[in-house]
Amino acid sequence: MLLLTHMTEIQKALTVTELNRGIKDVLTDEFDDIKVGGELSNFLLHSSGHLYASLKDENSVIKLVMFKGANLKLKFKPANGMNVVVHGRVDVYEKSGQYQIIADYMEEADGRGILQKKFEELRDKLVAEGLIAKQSNGTHRKANPRPIPSYPEKIGIITSPTGAAIQDMLNIISRRFSNVTVVLDPVKVQGEGAAEEIADAVARLNSFGGFDVLIVGRGGGSIEDLWAFNEEPVARAIYASKVPVISAVGHEIDFTIADFVADLRAPTPSAAAELVVKDKNDIAAVLEGNWARLNQALSGMTEKYRERLSWLGKTGLAAALKKTVEVYKERISSLRKNRVLSRPAELIDELRQELDDLEQREEKAYRHFMELKRRELILAASRLEGLNPLKILERGYSVTLNKLSGVIIKNAEDLKKGDTVELRFAKGIAVAEITETK
Amino acid sequence: MPEEIKFEDALKKLEKIVETLESGDVGLDESLKRYEEGVKLLRLCTVKLEEAEKKIEVLTKDKNGKATGTKEFNKPDSK
CATH class of the missing domain: 2.40.50.140 (Nucleic acid-binding proteins)
Structure with missing residues (x-):
């Protein structure tokens, strides 16, 4: 392109x-x-x-x-x-x-290629049957794996009695938790008839009974050496086992069909042994941890109860009682202070006195009001006095009226020669004739 | 020991007791009872841990491949 x-x-x-x-x-x-x-x-x-x-x-x-x-x-x-x-x-x-x-x-082509093809064919067949589940990451494992007991006491091992695998496993087990019984079912792990022997052993240990877990495996080898673990009888026997099975075939890189139908795949036989038989010190630590927690939980609980008891004894109950008493006391005293109940006569007297007081105050107010009015009256009277024309006349003034009309003359122009006017003085009246106006 | 309880079951029981006690959901009397039981289980587990009863056996079979029993496994000197 x-x-x-x-x-x-x-x-x-x-x-x-x-x-x-x-x-x-x-x-x-x-x-x-x-x-x-x-x-x-x-x-x-x-x-x-x-x-x-x-x-x-x-x-x-x-x-x-x-x-x-x-x-x-x-x-x-x-x-x-x-x-x-x-x-x-x-x-x-x-x-x-x-x-x-x-x-x-x-x-x-008729060596590894064919084996690989057979491997894939069986794997896919068992996937289709639901024995093997393909994982989301593309790997395969048993469809419904069961948990492996953490502390199995009776372990069945299916492998060659002379191979490296059993040696490795026993070495590890002997260094670890001692309270275990290991039962080896010796089988052929490669060559003609190996697959059938392995499959029979799985069934046999199941029917023999008492096992907590089975380990099926062998040490490393070529794909041809490991082939028995890729054969259908082995796969079906492992899947059918009532006792949980750990597969432990070859090295970490080797994957067999047995790994896909076992409840757990151990990368190597040694790893399988380490998985099932715990280190004695690790178990001791677990027990110690539980001992500590057990005691802590109990002392925590007794402490809690002690606290509750002491609270009830000292603070809680006493305070609650005291408070109740206090409330009642207060209610009683407030009832006592209420004189309607305690001294009704006194209250009536007091009310009466208050009424008298009110009366007195009313009277006083009335008197004050009247005094005010009287003064206003005097003031008004004195003002009226000032307006009285006679008062003015007393000071020497006089008032001129037209004799005929009786109208007070305020302007000379209202008069003409020959008019008769009346002059009113503070004391007495005189009549006069106008001789001239200016 | 009259009751043959497996180490794993004993430990599971013990852990459950510890959890219950830690939760504080049970009363004082019940707690004391559980505690006692827990101590018993702990003792049992410790005894089992210390027991040097490791056994390596090999299955014996008849001609038809049926299991007949077990016998002591003698480690082969070479592989």
Whole structure:
């Protein structure tokens, strides 16, 4: 794609080198981690140590190179006509424009490849049956695993009596919690009939009874060595076990079908032993912890009760009683203070006195009011006095009235010569005739 | 010991008693009773822990592969 874009955009011819380099980039990028199966042909082990061959099927062929370092690790002798699976990458030899597989690993197709396929087939079958559950992270384990007892006292071990596994487990168990009984059911763990022996042993220990947990396993080995633990009878026997089963097959990296149907997978037999038989000191610590908590809980409780008792005795009860008494006392005294109940006559006297007092105050107020009115009257009278014309006349003034109309003359123009006027003095009246006006 | 209780069951019982006591949900009389029981279980567990009764046995089978019993397992010298 990159190449095409390049050509159409630039519209320029590539050199052969450029083209081959471009092809090399694309191929090496796309096929840098491949696994391919086919038949070997044109096989040649060069004196340089490199291995050259072709890999073919019915319709197609591809060249293959395996360099010295890689082919030294081969576990079989390759030959023409052999079906193999190779792992490697595709590379382009720019000089000749040829592409080929650079293999870093090769195995017989009917060896590991077939075993892997069988493994996957059984696993998927048991998943479909619901014995194995595929986990969200892609791993597999028993569909409904049971808990492994923390302190099993009777442990059944199904393994070879002469293998490394039993040695490892017994070494660990002997250093740990002593109160256990280990019963070994010796079985063949590899080769013809091993699977059936293991499966029978699981069933046998179940019917023999008394076991808290079973460990089924063996030490490390090749996939062929471990194969019995990938066989269906073993898987079904483990799944059917009423006693919880721990699988302990090979090393940490080895996964078997037995691991997927056991209640717990131990990475190694030693790990299985450590899981089921606790360290004596660890258990002692657990017991001590419980002892401490037990005592603390009890002393905490007695302390609580003591506190409650003392509160009731000293503070609580006494205070409650005192408070009640106090309340009643107060109520009684307030009742006592109420004179309606205690001294009614006195109250009546008092009310009477108050009434008298009110009367007196009313009278006083009335008198005061009257005095006020009297003074107002005197003042008004004196004012009236001032208005009396006679008072003015007494000071030497006189009033002139028209004799005929009786109207008080305030203006000389109201008079003419010959008019008769009456002059009123403080004492007496005189009549006069106007002789002149000005 | 008349009652054969397993270590694991005894420890579980003990832990339950401790939890109950810690919760303070039971009365004083009941607490004392539980405490006594707890102490008994603790003693039992401790005895079991100290008991050097480790046994390594091997299952014996008849011709048909049926278990017949157990016998002492003698560690093989080499694997």
